[in-house]
Amino acid sequence: MTLLPHRVLRALDRFHADRPWDHNAHFHRWILRQLPGRVGSALDVGCGSGDLARLLAHRAERVHGVDADPAITARARELTPKAAPVTYTVADAPGGLPDGPYDVITCVAALHHLPFAESLRAFRDRLAPGGTLVIVGVARERTPADHLLGVASIPLNIGMALLKNRGRPAPRPVAMTARTSPADMTFPEIVREARAVLPGARPRRRLFWRYTLVWHRR
Known part of the structure; x- marks a missing residue:
C-alpha cells in the first residue's frame, strides 16, 4: 500500500475506521x-476473544486457547458456552504453551508478536504425528509482489467493508488487546526460516495483507 499517495491512504483509513471488519x-x-x-x-x-477456538470445537473433542492478554482471555471465557469443550489459559508463547501433543495447532495474526523460529519449533514439538499446523500471519511489505497484492486488496477490502456493514458506517469496535506491533519480517524471510524449521511447509501470500502457512507432521 506504500505505492499510493498519502492523501489516498488517509482517506482509506478514515473509510475503514467507520466500516471495520x-x-x-x-x-x-x-x-x-x-x-x-x-x-x-x-x-x-x-486465541483473542475465542472466535476460532469456538469454531474448532465443532471439529475437536477438546480445544485449548492461549493468549497473553488476561482481559481478552476473560472475554473469551464469557463468550464461550459452558458446555463447549473449550478451555483458556493466560500465558506467553512460546514458553508458556501447554505441552500437548495436539492434533491441530492454529495461530492467527499473532506470530509477528513472537520470536518466529522459536515459536515454530514450539508448535512443531507440540504437534502429534499426523497433526496439522495452520498459521495466518502478517508480513512486512517489501517486494513488488507484496505491493501488487496490497494494491489488489484495496478495492476488495472496500467491497467487503460495504458488504459486511451494509453500506453504512458502523461503531468502532472496542480494542481487545494492546499487542499491535507491526510485522518486521518480510515474506521471503518467513519462507526461508519456516522451511528450515518445518520441512515441507507451504507458505502462501494472500489478499488482505496476510500470508498463510500449512504444515503436516509425519
Whole structure:
C-alpha cells in the first residue's frame, strides 16, 4: 500500500475506521478446510476473544486457547458456552504453551508478536504425528509482489467493508488487546526460516495483507 499517495491512504483509513471488519476472521473458514473432519485435540495460540477456538470445537473433542492478554482471555471465557469443550489459559508463547501433543495447532495474526523460529519449533514439538499446523500471519511489505497484492486488496477490502456493514458506517469496535506491533519480517524471510524449521511447509501470500502457512507432521 506504500505505492499510493498519502492523501489516498488517509482517506482509506478514515473509510475503514467507520466500516471495520475482521480480516483475521475472514480466514477462519479457510482454516477449517485445511483440517480433518474430526480431531481429538486443538490448540489455538493467540486465541483473542475465542472466535476460532469456538469454531474448532465443532471439529475437536477438546480445544485449548492461549493468549497473553488476561482481559481478552476473560472475554473469551464469557463468550464461550459452558458446555463447549473449550478451555483458556493466560500465558506467553512460546514458553508458556501447554505441552500437548495436539492434533491441530492454529495461530492467527499473532506470530509477528513472537520470536518466529522459536515459536515454530514450539508448535512443531507440540504437534502429534499426523497433526496439522495452520498459521495466518502478517508480513512486512517489501517486494513488488507484496505491493501488487496490497494494491489488489484495496478495492476488495472496500467491497467487503460495504458488504459486511451494509453500506453504512458502523461503531468502532472496542480494542481487545494492546499487542499491535507491526510485522518486521518480510515474506521471503518467513519462507526461508519456516522451511528450515518445518520441512515441507507451504507458505502462501494472500489478499488482505496476510500470508498463510500449512504444515503436516509425519
